[in-house]
Amino acid sequence: MNIRIKTTGYEMTQETQSYLNERLLRIEKLLNGDAELARCEVEIGRDAGNQRHGANLWFAEFNIQSPGGRLVRATNRSESINGAIDDAKAEAERQIRRERKVHIRMWRRSGAAFKKLLRMGD
Numbered sequence: 001m002n003i004r005i006k007t008t009g010y011e012m013t014q015e016t017q018s019y020l021n022e023r024l025l026r027i028e029k030l031l032n033g034d035a036e037l038a039r040c041e042v043e044i045g046r047d048a049g050n051q052r053h054g055a056n057l058w059f060a061e062f063n064i065q066s067p068g069g070r071l072v073r074a075t076n077r078s079e080s081i082n083g084a085i086d087d088a089k090a091e092a093e094r095q096i097r098r099e100r101k102v103h104i105r106m107w108r109r110s111g112a113a114f115k116k117l118l119r120m121g122d
Contacts, residue, residue, distance in 0.1 A: 001024070001027075001028050001031070001035050001036070001038045001039070001040055002038070002039045002040065003024060003040045003041075003042065004039075004040070004041045004042070005020070005042045005043075005044070006041070006042070006043045006044075006045075007043075007044055007045050008043060008044070008045030008046065008048075009045045009046035009048065010044060010045040010046050010058075010081070012044075016044075016081060016082070019082055019085065020042065020044070020085055023085055023086065023089045024040065024042070024089075026089065026093065027040070027062075027064065027089065027092055027093060027096070030093060030096045030097065030100075031064075031066055031096065034066040034067055034068065034069065035066075037066070037067045038064060038065065038066040038067070039064070039065045040062065040063070040064045040065075041062075041063040041064075042060070042061070042062055042063075043059075043060070043061045044058070044059065044060045044061075044081060044084065044085065045058070045059060046058060046059075047059045047077055057077075057079065058077065058078055058079070058080060058081045058083070058084045059075065059076065059077045059078075059084055060075070060076055060078075060081070060084035060085045060087070060088040060089075061073070061074070061075040061076075061088060062074045062075075062088050062089065062091075062092045064092060064096070069099060070099065072092050072095045072096055072099070074088045074089070074091035074092040074095065075088060075091075076088040076091060
């Protein structure tokens, strides 16, 4: 998987880098054979919005483009950088699983329709 990491208002530490890599491995497993051709853009950093002084100071954003699939975009804000990464990863996983289920359902329905069409021809 082609991974690009961008930090905004945050200096990436070795612990955060390894934590992020562990989370991206899980997403890579969900992509199966498309993982080699997929592109993942990750942006993490300090939020610059109105919540600068609130509880949710950190954000993580994942943009995953797999060949033949749609763009998966997950954004989250949290009190810690690791929490933001976890929540954004969970959202991205949920979207990838949902897309896979829709794809499988479409194949099953088209197969059933084709079978029904063949029965009508008899």
